[in-house]
Amino acid sequence: MSQLLANLNPEQLQAVTLPPQHALILAGAGSGKTRVLTTRIAWLIQSGQVDPSGILAVTFTNKAAKEMLARLGAMLPISPRGMWVGTFHGLCNRLLRAHHRDAGLPQLFQILDSADQLAAIKRLLKTLNVDDEKFPPRELQHFINGQKEAGNRPHAVEAWDDFTKQRVQLYQEYEAQCQRESVVDFAELLLRTYELLERNEPIRRHYQRRFRHILVDEFQDTNRLQYRWLKLLAADGAEGGAALLCVGDDDQSIYRFRGAEVGNMRDFEREFQVKNVIRLEQNYRSYSNILDAANAIIRFNTHRLGKNLWTDQGAGEPIRIFEAYADSDEARWIVEEIQGLVRDGRSRAEIALLYRSNAQSRVLEHRLFSAGIPYRVYGGLRFFERQEIKHALAYLRLIANPDDDTAFARVVNFPTRGIGARSIEVLQDAARTYNTSLYATVPHLTGKAGTALGQFLRMIEDLRRDTGPLTLPELIDHVLDRSGLRDHYKSEKEGSERLENLDELLNAAANFVAEQQAGAPGADPADPGEHRQLADFLAHASLEAGDHQADQGADAVQLMTVHSSKGLEFDVVFLSGLEEGLFPHENSILEAEGLEEERRLMYVAVTRARERLYLSFAQSRMLHGQTRYNLRSRFLEEIPAGLTKWLSPPSPRAALGGATGGAGGAYFTSSAKPAATQREPRPAFASLPGGLRIGQNVSHAKFGQGVIVAAEGGGSDARVQVNFGSAGMKWLLLAVAKLDPA
DNA sequence: CCGATGACTGTTTTT
DNA sequence: CAGTCATCGG
Numbered sequence: 001m002s003q004l005l006a007n008l009n010p011e012q013l014q015a016v017t018l019p020p021q022h023a024l025i026l027a028g029a030g031s032g033k034t035r036v037l038t039t040r041i042a043w044l045i046q047s048g049q050v051d052p053s054g055i056l057a058v059t060f061t062n063k064a065a066k067e068m069l070a071r072l073g074a075m076l077p078i079s080p081r082g083m084w085v086g087t088f089h090g091l092c093n094r095l096l097r098a099h100h101r102d103a104g105l106p107q108l109f110q111i112l113d114s115a116d117q118l119a120a121i122k123r124l125l126k127t128l129n130v131d132d133e134k135f136p137p138r139e140l141q142h143f144i145n146g147q148k149e150a151g152n153r154p155h156a157v158e159a160w161d162d163f164t165k166q167r168v169q170l171y172q173e174y175e176a177q178c179q180r181e182s183v184v185d186f187a188e189l190l191l192r193t194y195e196l197l198e199r200n201e202p203i204r205r206h207y208q209r210r211f212r213h214i215l216v217d218e219f220q221d222t223n224r225l226q227y228r229w230l231k232l233l234a235a236d237g238a239e240g241g242a243a244l245l246c247v248g249d250d251d252q253s254i255y256r257f258r259g260a261e262v263g264n265m266r267d268f269e270r271e272f273q274v275k276n277v278i279r280l281e282q283n284y285r286s287y288s289n290i291l292d293a294a295n296a297i298i299r300f301n302t303h304r305l306g307k308n309l310w311t312d313q314g315a316g317e318p319i320r321i322f323e324a325y326a327d328s329d330e331a332r333w334i335v336e337e338i339q340g341l342v343r344d345g346r347s348r349a350e351i352a353l354l355y356r357s358n359a360q361s362r363v364l365e366h367r368l369f370s371a372g373i374p375y376r377v378y379g380g381l382r383f384f385e386r387q388e389i390k391h392a393l394a395y396l397r398l399i400a401n402p403d404d405d406t407a408f409a410r411v412v413n414f415p416t417r418g419i420g421a422r423s424i425e426v427l428q429d430a431a432r433t434y435n436t437s438l439y440a441t442v443p444h445l446t447g448k449a450g451t452a453l454g455q456f457l458r459m460i461e462d463l464r465r466d467t468g469p470l471t472l473p474e475l476i477d478h479v480l481d482r483s484g485l486r487d488h489y490k491s492e493k494e495g496s497e498r499l500e501n502l503d504e505l506l507n508a509a510a511n512f513v514a515e516q517q518a519g520a521p522g523a524d525p526a527d528p529g530e531h532r533q534l535a536d537f538l539a540h541a542s543l544e545a546g547d548h549q550a551d552q553g554a555d556a557v558q559l560m561t562v563h564s565s566k567g568l569e570f571d572v573v574f575l576s577g578l579e580e581g582l583f584p585h586e587n588s589i590l591e592a593e594g595l596e597e598e599r600r601l602m603y604v605a606v607t608r609a610r611e612r613l614y615l616s617f618a619q620s621r622m623l624h625g626q627t628r629y630n631l632r633s634r635f636l637e638e639i640p641a642g643l644t645k646w647l648s649p650p651s652p653r654a655a656l657g658g659a660t661g662g663a664g665g666a667y668f669t670s671s672a673k674p675a676a677t678q679r680e681p682r683p684a685f686a687s688l689p690g691g692l693r694i695g696q697n698v699s700h701a702k703f704g705q706g707v708i709v710a711a712e713g714g715g716s717d718a719r720v721q722v723n724f725g726s727a728g729m730k731w732l733l734l735a736v737a738k739l740d741p742a
Numbered sequence: 743c744c745g746a747t748g749a750c751t752g753t754t755t756t757t
Numbered sequence: 758c759a760g761t762c763a764t765c766g767g
Contacts, residue, residue: 061757089757114756186757258756357754362758379756420743543757563755585754601755624752625758 004043004075015278016040020243023276024269027247028309029607030285030569037217037247038068042075044213053082056211060218062087062544064567088226089186092193093539099203103196105182108400108535111542112185115385117141120406124177127428135170144171148187149225149259181405181437194229207233211242219248223259244272250305251298254563254601265305283309285569287316290613293639294606300638301596318645320614321636327621331367334574338373338557341572348374350571352558354605356583360576361559368557378560382545388489388498389505393541395483396476399464400535403437412456415488419452427453472533473509512537562605573609578617579630602635629707629723697742698722703730705742
């Protein structure tokens, strides 16, 4: 016990040993948040205050859940079995499987990931003959998810105008379709569980009594519905409610776009009359130069709960800043720098390359690849999202649940078997009249379409029957053969990688089975013969995108978006693409709220670094197939000059209509020296009249500072397009507009 | 009904 | 640029 609490600082100790009351822990980056959370659980159990089964711990990602279980396993002599640890979605899935009847679902319901959901919506619009120009599927998806997160079923949505009314109508149709097909999307997992607990008193009471301590990680990223869900579970039951301990950092809230409500932190404090608010502000991760930069940046945000990170580790190295001509130059420079670091004995796994959006990884990957540096990309298209895997899963889904029309539509003609659009249309019309799933409709059909479809149906039925006694990997192997998927990819010229992935699916299944057996044999007694294990595997595939990327063990440079870097830390961090429009992203720049979220994202990125931080940007960048010229990010200007060291001489930056500009606006530091590696500016851009060129900074009397991004015409008709930052993008006639080189 | 070809269009971040 | 979608000729 004393060992458990050793080496905690006073605030951490206080948090770990709080009495069983509600508490809010404001935990800054690198302040030992995860440690506090796990130690708290271990302490509660070890001191006999609670049985493991009385613990409910909610994490943000599956990875975090796994890590927490692993740490607990190492801390506790007893197995952490009986505890519920997982993501909101994972826990809801578990609850719905256990109480599927009360929730109005078949036991083997399927889970739609975002892409499946979008496909389902498109299919719905098609069958209803709705104009998808007027109701863009993506927008409709957003609308539906938003309503679900607000707890609104279609009848509860307030709709005054026609447009909203129609969308509500579609929402309703979508729900009916999902129910018919026994599928559940992400938001539905949460809402369905919430309604189950709310309406079913015995079940609610059962869990309210069971869970004595509810611990929530990354609380700043919970959405409204998740918060209500927590309130319901922690509400005062007969025995008094659970103690709710929420850990979060409002400065690291980066999922507003997905419905996260930082406001939950304030609401929690108020509604639960939280007496215990503890701030963890000592950072054990980074040197103070890095921390001071992060603090300086985040100070530009308003509406913070307030918190200041500090460290006693000393200043450390200055933050290195590099300006490149083009994105390819930026990538080349990063790779050269990495080679130097590796020569100096650094391990590649301790070097991270962060970027704002996934598209940016291509250039970096390209350079790394040609330099022969092992690297690993997180995120991007994940294993279970690859098309060959989705196809295989669709067959599996049909075995588990033939009414899954999304799965049916996906593979009914893949590999092609002579069932074309016309047949599908006939089938869909029939399904609508009989009000049955596509699968169940097939026997009703006669004629040509009926025969081909009948053959498909028989194949699926054979699969269902033949696979009953097989183990999961055997089952999948059988399906890959019988469906023709394997043959299809064998004959495809670029199919070898896909074949490998299909084999990898077998491995994933084998691992899944092994883990399940090792994990909790007593959790839910698997009913044999019902393909129960298959359903569990499919849920696993939907909920956990799967880290089946490159070799985990290899010493490889780590590439990921800033979002997926949250919670991780590295000795060396490169943050690339620090340009206006990219980071902060152009879609977020106009809204104050959006910009603040970008800044929090920047804060997250900076605080990932332990020892060394590189920030870089490029004057020009390929995006959407064309070259764009961006100003350097305002976030760079927000870092006090004394903390930085420019590796390239900074060029003057066009001002941004005054929104920022703190930090004194001084770009040079005393230690800045012209980099020896600086190349001559390349004559990359054609000259324009008046000695101007594309990419050049200019000033205009009315619009202020800007940069030339394009030109057209000639002679007296010559025009240039200038990006004036917050003053907008303008086309100017050179003969008329007075532009001075800046 | 199938596959190929070309136009178009869009991208932030993810459980 | 790259993935999706529509159109066209077999």
